[in-house]
Amino acid sequence: MTNEKTNSVGRLGFGLDWQYRDSYPQKMPDLCARYAGRLSHLSCVSLPSAADARTFMDECAGDLPVVHHLPGVAPAAPGGPNLELFTRLEAVSDVLGAVWTCEDIGLWSIGPYPLPYFTPPLFEREVADHVVDGIRRMREVSRYPFVPEIPSCTLAAGRMSLGEFFHRVTDGADCDLLLDVAHVFSYAVAVRRSYEDVLRSLPLERVVEIHVAGGYIDPTFDNRYLDTHSHAVTPAVIDLLQEAVANAPRLRAVTYEIGVGLGAEELDSDFERIEGLLAEADWTPTIARPSGLATAGTA
Numbered sequence: 001m002t003n004e005k006t007n008s009v010g011r012l013g014f015g016l017d018w019q020y021r022d023s024y025p026q027k028m029p030d031l032c033a034r035y036a037g038r039l040s041h042l043s044c045v046s047l048p049s050a051a052d053a054r055t056f057m058d059e060c061a062g063d064l065p066v067v068h069h070l071p072g073v074a075p076a077a078p079g080g081p082n083l084e085l086f087t088r089l090e091a092v093s094d095v096l097g098a099v100w101t102c103e104d105i106g107l108w109s110i111g112p113y114p115l116p117y118f119t120p121p122l123f124e125r126e127v128a129d130h131v132v133d134g135i136r137r138m139r140e141v142s143r144y145p146f147v148p149e150i151p152s153c154t155l156a157a158g159r160m161s162l163g164e165f166f167h168r169v170t171d172g173a174d175c176d177l178l179l180d181v182a183h184v185f186s187y188a189v190a191v192r193r194s195y196e197d198v199l200r201s202l203p204l205e206r207v208v209e210i211h212v213a214g215g216y217i218d219p220t221f222d223n224r225y226l227d228t229h230s231h232a233v234t235p236a237v238i239d240l241l242q243e244a245v246a247n248a249p250r251l252r253a254v255t256y257e258i259g260v261g262l263g264a265e266e267l268d269s270d271f272e273r274i275e276g277l278l279a280e281a282d283w284t285p286t287i288a289r290p291s292g293l294a295t296a297g298t299a
């Protein structure tokens with residue numbers, strides 16, 4: 001039971017995938033219990049139903065604020081967002097009391113056919129405008145703000161840079177931005193640009209959440225970054241995180257996305273490393289449960 005003061009409030013949240021709830025170094029509820037008091041929030045993807053969301057709240061999140069990471073609503077898909085799925089998932093957001101919803105801007109499948117790997121959109125003005133239109137349509141059917149995420153880039157095609165594309169998307173939709181610093185790094189690696197320059201090119205003033213995760217550059221193909229979530233966080237991504245935290249004035253949450261291949265010690269040491277970096281930057285999260293969902297005893 002916590003009566004400690006502000007420094008007992010966690011600085012960092014976990015990014016979890018419900019499909020793998022039994023496959024992390026510990027089962028999801030045990031993992032969350034182990035880091036209790038050090039977590040600021042949770043983000044969870046692939047919750048299929050309100051019943052699963054209830055289990056997640058009861059067994060994992062408790063009183064923590066929760067971000068609902070959507071699974072493939074895909075406003076960048078050629079046919080626009082899957083509003084049927086999105087509307088159905090509103091019931092999950094309701095149970096979570098989602099602070100916001102989010103999703104990477106890209107493609108996982110073409111119709112019923114899954115792609116071999118997640119693919120970023122073509123970086124073209126028409127595609128950015130199509131994404132803006134999709135986000136507006138999502139807004140019409142949801143009570144929760146949708147925050148687009150910078151995608152992982154195994155390739156970069158189109159006449160716009162990542163920065164130009166996301167300025168156009170966030171200006172057009174007038175929305176916040178989720179900055180995944182490993183994804184920023186993947187783009188820098190794919191286009192062989194300095195990652196600091198890529199970071200500076202993005203609309204950092206719109207960033208409310210940062211994702212950080214482990215991965216590595218393919219040793220046999222050096223312009224591909226493998227965004228595994230199951231390896232240590234690479235030093236360049238730590239640099240990017242530090243730089244992003246210092247330059248994102250509206251940042252409310254930092255989420256460490258973990259994969260099932262991580263060992264308990266690797267997870268622990270990266271969690272501690274990121275926690276330490278945030279403490280050194282004197283940064284504290286401001287993510288909170290929506291007021292209607294304030295927990296018992298909260299004024």
Ligand SMILES: [Fe+2]
Nearest residue numbers: 149180211257
């Ligand atoms: Fe992410």
